[in-house]
Amino acid sequence: MKSLLLFIFLVLITNSVFSQVVINELDCDTPGTDNMEFVELLSETPNFPLDGYVLVFFNGSDSGMNSSYFAIDLDGYITDVNGILLIGSNSVSPVPQLLISENVIQNGADAVAIYQANDFDFPEETVATIENLVDVLLYDTSDADDTDMIAIFSQDPRFVDIEQINEGSSNNTNSIQRFEDMDGNVTYTSTTPTPRQLNDGSGIIFNGISINIEQSQYNEGESFDITFTSETNVATNLDFNILLNNQGFNTSDYTGNTSITIPSGQSTASTTITLIDDSDDEGDEVTRIRFESLPVPYVQLNDNIEIRIVDNDFTMATFGTPLEPTYGTVASTQPNGYYNSLDGLADDALRQALQDIIAEEGVVRAQTYADVIDILKEADQNPENSNEVWLVYTEQGRPKLDFQTGSVSTGRWNREHTYPRSRGGFFDIEEDEIADGRNIFWNTTADSLRHGNSDAHALRAVDGPENSTRNNKHYGDPNLGGYDGSDASSGDPMRLGESFRGDAARSVLYMAVRFNGLAVVNGYPENGPGELGDLETLLDWHRTDPPDDYEMNRNNVVYTWQFNRNPFIDQPDLVEYIWGDNIGDVWDQQLSVSEFDLTNIHVFPNPTSNRIYIRGLQHDAKMDVLSIEGRQVKTFDLQGDGYVDLELSNGMYLLNLYSNNRQIVKKIIIN
The missing domain is CATH 2.60.40.3080 (Immunoglobulin-like)
Known part of the structure; x- marks a missing residue:
């Protein structure tokens, strides 16, 4: 009897804790790039610690199969004086207390739920459950009901009548808001978003403070003003501090007052920051202007405002860009005897011996796809400006800082596979998202085709939109708008300039030898992964655009990471012995x-x-x-x-x- 009473008591305590936090508001879809999405939690009591809770997002699509795609551990977070915790990207205003990336929250038909658990209890593709469930909201954007998801959560007696709430059609301006009447009845309404405010308009009304600057980029030695503006005049002096430090940018890089006061009865204040022009080549840097703290009842309307600091101390290489190539300045760093095992061989024996060198197990290393970003910053560095990468196709420099991290690619650079992934059959895995540095790597062999995804010999820095245009076209196929001199589908000029034709050819031919399962063939095959055309085009490109200093330098750089080289840069004539005019001839690299x-x-x-x-x-x-x-x-x-x-x-x-x-x-x- 005592055990039964204890069990009932624990159940009552647990249910009391579970009811403390609910999903108060959700904006799953916003016009444009979906950068204003958010979810808002509400606790029954203000300043409520959320230790032991996790917020989980479930994908209700056919492919998602009602499984998790994102989980946020809430340990260490506390709701505010109104009991609210706002979760969203830095683009949401007021700025959320818990920041996530833009465009993470899916539109639906999906679900978001609170559990008493940890984020590691919900790895990706964990099927939705009612175990330890605290609250859940099923939602959509004018989608059909996800009956499977409804069936899962309706097993909980508290949600037996659960329904899927419609926020509105695609690109709507609404949010889904929770309302509870005096009798405890809960309803949801799709209406104008009210982030960081109680849905019924009660509670403490915050006075928002915004940060304003004239430009998003300044040069070393320049000064700029930061202005702070409140929505309404402050009742008493508002004192607060701002922070500018960010990674390598610190107090040695600027001067100016970072303690701000908006005087009583006024709504603005400003400070002037002067950037120190030193002689160090630090590369372009980014400072993030942000509030250190704001007292109640003030909130930041924006925060983490980025300003690029352009370093005028960049260096120039001793060799030229691909547009102005130089030859013979950069020497190969291949070890003595690196290719000696090829001598006296021909045909398949020569090719196999070459693969044995560039795919040698226990020597050659495979890095993650995230590591490739750092490799390209070094290997594809603009010879005319050490703070930039040189872009394939558009043939221009772009700041290294402008790597694409979100959905917007314009003005950004990313990674281009010269051997398209869909034709090679290699893709990301979860570990590929980790940039763990030069000295952490996978063991790899000629059969490790998946590692073709991150082989830097076959990856280039590329303009974001241009990468999408390139897609997976064969080289030289006019019927597909190929990269052969004209775009048959639109009449656009070629996208792969003459200065990169040979580079692309040698990169693709390297892949065909490095990995089993890949081949470069004549024509334009459509027989699935493993074949890429056109061999004749690539051989012509190799012959008319031989390796220059830029290409040799990147070969040397990649070697320091992967411990293998592209032999067709070091020994260009090998191409002829494997695919070209010297097939069948015996290779001898030592010519007297x-x-x-x-x-x-x-x-x-x-x-x-x-x-x-x-x-x-x-x-x-x-x-x-x-x-x-x-x-x-x-x-x-x-x-x-x-x-x-x-x-x-x-x-x-x-x-x-x-x-x-x-x-x-x-x-x-x-x-």
Whole structure:
């Protein structure tokens, strides 16, 4: 009998605790980019600690299968004087006490629930449950009822009559708000959002304070004003502090008063911040202006205002950009003998030996997809500005800080797979979201195809919208608007410029050797993952755009992370022995002077507007430029590899090269 009474007492206590917190308001869909979504919790008593509670979001779609996609542990959070805890992104106004990323909350038909549990009790794809349930709200945006989700939560006697609440059609301006009458009856209404306020208009009404600045970017040495404005005049002096420190940006980088007072009876105050122009190359930085604290009854209408500080102490590389390439300045950092095992081999044996080098288990490392961001910041650094990355396709620099982290890609850069993921059959896993640094890595082999997702030899920094346009098209397919010189579907000019054609080719060919299950083939196959075209196009690109210093530098950088190299940058002629003109020939990387053959001379780019580079000369040489009819136009003396400005009118010419009593003729087009 005593045990039964104790059980009843515990049940009553538990139910009393469970009723302390409810879901008070939900805005699951907002116009535009959904950056103003929020959920609001309400406790029966003000300043209520939420330790031991977790907020869980469930996906009710057919693919979601009523399982969790996001969980927020509420330990350490306390509701305010009105009993409210607002959860949302920094774009919500007033700014929530608990910040989450933008566009996290799904539209429905879905559910959000409070449990007495921890976030690790609800890993992704945990099916909805009523165990330890505190409160739940089922919602949608004019979607059909999710009867399965309703059936799950209606098993709880408190929610036996639960219904799915409609916030409104897509891009609506409403929120779902909870109302409880004097008899404890609960109803929900879709109406104008009231974040950080009680739905019935009662309670303490906050006076909101906003932060205002004129620009979002300043240079070192400049000054700017920060103005603070309250919605209504303050009754007494309002004293508060602001913070500007953010990562490497600290008090050594600026001067100015960070203790602010809005005088009694007024609504504004300001301070001036001066950025110190030092001589350190710190890279561009971001400061975040934010309130340290505000007393009741004040709340921040906005917060965490970002300002970019442009560092004028950037450095420049000794080599050129892909648009202004240089050659021979950056040496390969391959270890001595790295490719020695290839000598004397041909055909499949040569290819297998090459794979054994670049996919050697126990030596080659695989990094996470998040690590690739840091790799690209180093490998694709703009030679003209160390604070930027150089973008494939658009061929321009972009600040490293502008990596895309949200749904908006305009003005941002992200990661482009030169071998499209859908054609390679490799995708993210959960661990790929962790950037754990150079010295934490996966063991990998030639069969570890999934690691193709994060192989930096086949990833490039790219403009966000351009990445979407690229999609998974084959290289050179005009029927798909391919990257071959014209976009057949729209008439747009090619997106892959001449300066990156060879880079893309060598990157894709590397993947075909590095991983089993990948192939580069002729034509434009549509037979599922594992094949990418067009081989003929890529071979042409490789030949007309040989490796430059920029590409060699990135090969060296990636090697420091992955412990493997792209051999077609170090030894470009290997391409011919595996796919091209030298198939069947025996490879020998060590060519003596007496064995030197003028057929190994490369002239590029071709076509060109003026300047050509000559690669492969081991002796002084002479070059006669002839018209297509054979008339000598110009003569140049060459001293090893270098470049020549032809300064010729448009047309086709012949280059007659003499070296070491040998001769070769190359065609060149000037346009």
